Amino acid sequence: MKKILICLLALSALVSCVPAKKFKDLEAKYSRLRKDNRNMSKELSEAKAALEKTKEERDLALVDLDALSNKYNEVSGEYDAAKANLAQLQDSYNALETNSSASIAENSKKNRQLLAELESKQNDLAEKTAALEAERKRLERLQKDLADRSARVDELEGLIAAKDAKMRGLKDAISKALTDFEGKGLTVEQRDGKVYVSLENKLLFDSGSWTVGTNGTKAVKQLGSVLADNPEIAVLIEGHTDNVPYGGSGNLQGNWDLSAKRATSIVNILRQNKRIDPKNLTAAGRGEYAPVAENDTPENKAKNRRIEVILTPKLDEVKALLQEID
Numbered sequence: 246m247k248k249i250l251i252c253l254l255a256l257s258a259l260v261s262c263v264p265a266k267k268f269k270d271l272e273a274k275y276s277r278l279r280k281d282n283r284n285m286s287k288e289l290s291e292a293k294a295a296l297e298k299t300k301e302e303r304d305l306a307l308v309d310l311d312a313l314s315n316k317y318n319e320v321s322g323e324y325d326a327a328k329a330n331l332a333q334l335q336d337s338y339n340a341l342e343t344n345s346s347a348s349i350a351e352n353s354k355k356n357r358q359l360l361a362e363l364e365s366k367q368n369d370l371a372e373k374t375a376a377l378e379a380e381r382k383r384l385e386r387l388q389k390d391l392a393d394r395s396a397r398v399d400e401l402e403g404l405i406a407a408k409d410a411k412m413r414g415l416k417d418a419i420s421k422a423l424t425d426f427e428g429k430g431l432t433v434e435q436r437d438g439k440v441y442v443s444l445e446n447k448l449l450f451d452s453g454s455w456t457v458g459t460n461g462t463k464a465v466k467q468l469g470s471v472l473a474d475n476p477e478i479a480v481l482i483e484g485h486t487d488n489v490p491y492g493g494s495g496n497l498q499g500n501w502d503l504s505a506k507r508a509t510s511i512v513n514i515l516r517q518n519k520r521i522d523p524k525n526l527t528a529a530g531r532g533e534y535a536p537v538a539e540n541d542t543p544e545n546k547a548k549n550r551r552i553e554v555i556l557t558p559k560l561d562e563v564k565a566l567l568q569e570i571d
Contacts, residue, residue, distance in 0.1 A: 271505070275529045278481060282557065286437065289405070296398045303391040310384045317377045324370050331363050408558045409438060415475055415556060416440045422467045430551075431464065439557050442468060443537075446507075446550040453493035455506040457514060465514045468554065473520035480515070481527045481555040484508035487546035488533040505530025511552055 338356045416435045419442060423431055430445030449461035457465065472480060484504030491500050508528040515521055538545035 271529075274527065278527055278529070285557070289438065292401055292405070296402065299391070299394050299398050303388075303395060306384065306387050306391055310381075310388065313377065313380055313384065317374075317381070320370065320373055320377065324367075324374075327363060327366055327370065331360075334359050334363065411475075412438060412440055412556070412558060415471070415478065418471045418474075419468060422471050423464055426460075426464050429460075430547075439555055442554040442556070444552045444554070445547060446552070447547060449511075449552060450507060453491065453503070455503060455510050457510050462514055465511055466518070469515045469518040469521060472515065472525075472556075473518050475556075476520075476522055476525065477559050478525065479527070479557045479559060480525050481529060481557065482508045482511045482515075483535070483553045483555065484511075484528075484530045485535055485549060485551050485553065486533045487536070487549040488540040489546065499532070501530050501532035503530075504532050507552060511554070 334356060338353070412435055416433055419440065420427075420433045423433065423442075426444075426448060430448040432441075432443045434441050434443075444461070444464065448464060449457050451458065472478065484507040486500040486504050488500075491497055491503050493503075497503050497506070505528065508530055512526050512528045515526060516523055533540070533549065536549040537551075538548045540546050540549060
């Protein structure tokens with residue numbers, strides 16, 4: 246109950262200092278971004294599942310085609326045997342006609358029965374042959390459709406691979422641009438198709454401040470030079486704190502407010518680069534609610550006090566191909 250009261254007081258103080266509409270807009274925008282991120286991850290998983298399903302369908306169709314081809318060959322063999330039998334019966338019929346009238350009549354009756362049976366078999370065989378031909382054409386259409394789908398799946402795989410390669414290249418470019426800051430609170434890694442650039446606050450801000458220092462400004466500008474060369478990348482800047490309550494003075498109402506202002510400070514520096522489209526930039530405050538380590542030691546708390554720049558490829562082309570495959 247004590248924690249709930251503290252959160253309510255902090256929220257009330259935050260709302261009183263920040264215009265309600267702006268706060269709600271930021272909150273809604275952050276929710277949409279999280280939802281978009283989950284949807285993109287889900288769509289990527291669904292694209293891979295669709296690929297595996299399509300390949301399985303293609304393999305099953307090929308097995309069916311082979312089975313039908315074998316059946317067709319078997320029926321064709323029966324047809325040839327029946328034709329040979331017909332020829333023998335006709336020869337026998339001709340021979341019987343030279344015998345006695347009674348014998349001829351009896352044999353003729355048997356021959357007529359055999360001929361009727363043979364004709365019935367021929368008709369049945371013709372129907373089966375027509376059905377097999379129709380099935381063969383259906384399988385050919387199915388095979389063509391599977392080939393088309395496989396081509397689109399291959400294109401989708403290539404597009405995803407290209408985006409992964411693009412993100413690897415982006416990670417390498419960022420690491421190269423920020424090599425002077427390695428070991429000074431900077432990490433760059435790629436996971437889940439995204440690039441994460443983490444900058445500890447000791448590189449960017451003084452304690453309780455959201456003003457970026459000289460070294461931090463240099464690092465952010467060098468990061469911006471790489472982002473400017475990649476306009477197809479969405480950039481989310483998240484501010485994070487440890488769990489120590491904010492004790493500074495001024496208009497700040499707590500860690501969440503501080504983290505949001507720090508994220509906005511990074512955005513403002515990136516916007517100084519006119520080649521970066523502001524539409525690609527998003528600032529978000531996470532407060533102490535997304536730690537990367539337990540807040541049990543000074544070292545772990547320092548890891549949690551950070552700015553994370555999350556770079557995400559735009560997936561419009563992937564979505565379009567998924568719609569075609571569906």
